[in-house]
Amino acid sequence: xxAIEIKNLxxxxxxxxxxxxxxxxxxxxxxxxxxxxxxGAGKTxxxxxxxGLVQKTEGEVLVFGESISKNHTYIKSLIGVVPQEFNFSxxxxxxxxxxxxxxxxxxxxxxxxxxxxxxxxxxxxxxxxNDAARTLSGGMKRRLMIARALMHDPKILILDEPTAGVDVxxxxxxxxxxxxxxxxxxxxxxxxxxxxxxxQLCKNMAVIQMGEVVAQGPxxxxxxxxETQLFVVDVVGxxxxxxLKGLSVFSPKKIDDNTFEVLVSKQATxxxxxxxxxxxxxxxxxxxPKSNRLEEFFIQLTQK
Amino acid sequence: MxxxxxxxxxxxxxxxxxxxxxxxxWAQTLLPPLITTALYFMIFGxxxxxxxxxVGGVSYMEYIAPGLILMSVITNAFLNVAFSFxxxxxxxxxxxxxxxxxxxxxxxxxxxxxxIMRAIIIGILSLIMMSFFIPISIAHIPAxxxxxxxxSVLFALGGLINxxxxxxxDDLSLFSTFFLTPxxxxxxxxxxxxxxxxxxxxxxxINPIVYLVNGFRYGFLGISDVSVLVCAxxxxxxxxLCITWxxxxxxxxxxxxx
Numbered sequence: 001x002x003a004i005e006i007k008n009l010x011x012x013x014x015x016x017x018x019x020x021x022x023x024x025x026x027x028x029x030x031x032x033x034x035x036x037x038x039x040g041a042g043k044t045x046x047x048x049x050x051x052g053l054v055q056k057t058e059g060e061v062l063v064f065g066e067s068i069s070k071n072h073t074y075i076k077s078l079i080g081v082v083p084q085e086f087n088f089s090x091x092x093x094x095x096x097x098x099x100x101x102x103x104x105x106x107x108x109x110x111x112x113x114x115x116x117x118x119x120x121x122x123x124x125x126x127x128x129x130n131d132a133a134r135t136l137s138g139g140m141k142r143r144l145m146i147a148r149a150l151m152h153d154p155k156i157l158i159l160d161e162p163t164a165g166v167d168v169x170x171x172x173x174x175x176x177x178x179x180x181x182x183x184x185x186x187x188x189x190x191x192x193x194x195x196x197x198x199x200q201l202c203k204n205m206a207v208i209q210m211g212e213v214v215a216q217g218p219x220x221x222x223x224x225x226x227e228t229q230l231f232v233v234d235v236v237g238x239x240x241x242x243x244l245k246g247l248s249v250f251s252p253k254k255i256d257d258n259t260f261e262v263l264v265s266k267q268a269t270x271x272x273x274x275x276x277x278x279x280x281x282x283x284x285x286x287x288x289p290k291s292n293r294l295e296e297f298f299i300q301l302t303q304k
Numbered sequence: 305m306x307x308x309x310x311x312x313x314x315x316x317x318x319x320x321x322x323x324x325x326x327x328x329x330w331a332q333t334l335l336p337p338l339i340t341t342a343l344y345f346m347i348f349g350x351x352x353x354x355x356x357x358x359v360g361g362v363s364y365m366e367y368i369a370p371g372l373i374l375m376s377v378i379t380n381a382f383l384n385v386a387f388s389f390x391x392x393x394x395x396x397x398x399x400x401x402x403x404x405x406x407x408x409x410x411x412x413x414x415x416x417x418x419x420i421m422r423a424i425i426i427g428i429l430s431l432i433m434m435s436f437f438i439p440i441s442i443a444h445i446p447a448x449x450x451x452x453x454x455x456s457v458l459f460a461l462g463g464l465i466n467x468x469x470x471x472x473x474d475d476l477s478l479f480s481t482f483f484l485t486p487x488x489x490x491x492x493x494x495x496x497x498x499x500x501x502x503x504x505x506x507x508x509x510i511n512p513i514v515y516l517v518n519g520f521r522y523g524f525l526g527i528s529d530v531s532v533l534v535c536a537x538x539x540x541x542x543x544x545l546c547i548t549w550x551x552x553x554x555x556x557x558x559x560x561x562x
Contacts, residue, residue, distance in 0.1 A: 103317025104404035106310030
């Protein structure tokens with residue numbers, strides 16, 4: 001069964017801007033799904049329609065088979081949402097914020113207090129429970145938003161750029177936490193600008209651009225379909241014009257005296273590259289992809 | 305958990321949050337209106353009122369007391385909901401409610417109850433303060449309860465409608481300054497309509513606050529310039545109108561959804 005199914009979804013804002021155009025998306029139950037796209041592509045609008053903050057213009061959105069047009073109140077009880085921007089009251093304490101949110105989902109206060117201890121401990125916020133939200137660091141505020149979204153034990157968790165502005169160590173801790181949640185059966189829809197994050201966490205993804213889904217499927221499959229990949233090569237000795245001429249099939253570009261980059265197509269092999277270097281008496285020291293494959297896929301797709 | 309119990313827990317959560325907010329910032333929510341009412345009461349009732357003849361068989365100070373309490377109830381019910389709701393909208397924590405399975409009616413009820421709570425607290429505190437200066441007697445308890453609670457409900461609903469339409473904080477004070485305050489001052493708080501020239505008397509009847517003040521005064525003193533049944537009818541009609549208006553706004557998502 002699909003946890004989320006979006007059919008022909010269109011959104012036109014009152015100012016006439018078409019944010020979504022005939023979007024179709026299927027996210028199976030238990031999936032950790034990435035929704036990628038450049039700024040203003042329509043990711044947040046899609047999420048906001050799902051969560052009830054934005055009204056759709058046309059199309060159908062089903063959550064576990066139930067239409068949001070018919071039973072949105074019930075559907076909302078299945079979803080936990082971590083928005084892109086902090087939207088809690090900065091004057092309230094952490095405990096008040098999460099317990100109040102649970103109350104909005106019908107969780108009794110005594111049960112919410114028990115759940116709050118469990119969730120806040122898991123996200124290393126329990127010690128800070130009586131502090132006002134404004135005193136928290138950026139990373140703690142992000143964790144608070146996740147804690148708040150989990151208070152009613154949702155079946156679907158929607159994360160809109162949850163690790164934006166979070167340091168590397170904390171980001172990785174959050175990945176582990178989210179993976180654990182997903183293993184417990186929570187369907188996760190993630191939007192992120194960190195493509196490494198999507199590659200690390202998700203099996204399937206969709207890329208949305210200018211309100212339209214331009215790619216959808218398993219990440220590995222989409223990435224492996226790329227026509228070319230950019231590599232950076234460090235060499236012992238100087239990168240000569242002769243070498244670059246020999247490598248013309250790889251569209252080489254000199255970076256500095258000891259480094260150049262090449263575009264390797266699917267048909268070519270790296271052995272060919274090394275052979276040309278060898279014949280020019282240049283010894284490759286290291287070779288690495290300029291960016292990860294998903295990043296390149298994303299750039300190629302969104303620059304089309 | 306079924307729909308009704310979810311809504312009940314959500315409603316009590318909104319109300320609890322409102323109560324904590326009112327108490328936490330008591331120096332902004334409870335103290336200033338009490339001081340304002342005390343000043344009106346002392347200056348108009350005690351200092352100027354001592355030179356004025358009684359109205360309807362009671363002293364001027366006793367005559368204006370119910371109107372002053374109701375004025376405070378009106379202002380506080382309105383401002384509490386208007387500022388609390390608009391602040392939530394402005395800081396975007398209203399989204400916490402909008403993404404949750406809370407029915408629009410529950411949201412309306414929660415915020416309106418918060419306004420009623422503050423208005424009634426202020427009303428009771430004002431009454432206690434006045435009891436040190438005038439004898440307090442209640443002529444008709446049901447009328448007193450109906451008009452005090454009904455007026456709080458009406459202006460709390462009005463505050464919510466204002467907050468939904470508001471796009472900046474100025475929009476809240478504009479309505480309160482240029483609409484609510486003049487209507488309240490011309491609503492018969494400080495005078496009996498019988499004292500006005502006939503044209504002003506007639507014009508006063510289009511001011512809804514006249515009916516509320518007179519109904520409330522009837523509850524306290526047993527005197528009113530207008531039939532109490534008409535006052536009750538106007539209040540009920542206005543409440544129904546505001547509830548309908550609000551539910552339409554929520555359904556359309558006006559000011560809440562894009």
